[in-house]
Amino acid sequence: MGALILDGFCDGIFLFNQGSLSHATVDATAFGILQAGRIRTSKTEYISCPGCGRTLYDLEKTIARVKAATSHLTGLKIGIMGCIVNGPGEMADADYGYVGAGRGKISLYKGKVCIDKNIPEEEAVERLLEFIRNDLKKKSDIG
Ligand code: SF4
Incomplete structure (x- = not known):
């Protein structure tokens, strides 16, 4: 199939x-x-790495937190990657990315561009959501 x-x-x-x-x-x-299969989009899409020795945070819990905060954003692709070494390259065509930058530190991406570096992990999900909200608002103001 x-x-x-x-x-x-x-x-x-x-x-x-x-x-x-x-x-x-x-x-x-x-x-x-x-x-x-990219035939029909009906929900937010998540692209995450499988995790490895380089993963800098609890991947499973973080994926659950990012999903809980963003699952209403139908059609967006959000990358959740364990480390900055390979994460940005492996996010494929994600619209936004959440990437481990160091122990307890997260960097946020819009596409392949880093928009915020070394945020404390506890604040990162909320900062990602805030950035997406503002970015979508800008787009709708322009459109
Ligand atoms: S993105 Fe980093 S942490 Fe995730 S699997 Fe690749 S090398 Fe490991």
Whole structure:
């Protein structure tokens, strides 16, 4: 299925449910597959590294915190990367990025451009959200 989607041979999917899953679960799965294949965007997208010895914070907890703060921003791509060595390069085409810069320090990115460096980890999620809010407001003022 993934190969068909990526090669452009698929516009939609039909999932057959034998009644053991809720409709909400089936819908979430279907929309998740469509978004992963870039066919239809219905939620915020997160791109995160798997973590390694270089990861500078608790990746799992941080992903959960960033998701809780930004899950209403449908269509945005947010990168959450463990370190500054490879993180910015691996964020692919994320709109905004949250990257470990040192122990307890985070740098924020807009695309590939660093917009705020070495923020204390405790403040970083709120600062990211504030930056995105202001940035989107600027865009809507221009548009
Ligand atoms: S971005 Fe950094 S922390 Fe994450 S997997 Fe790559 S090297 Fe490791």
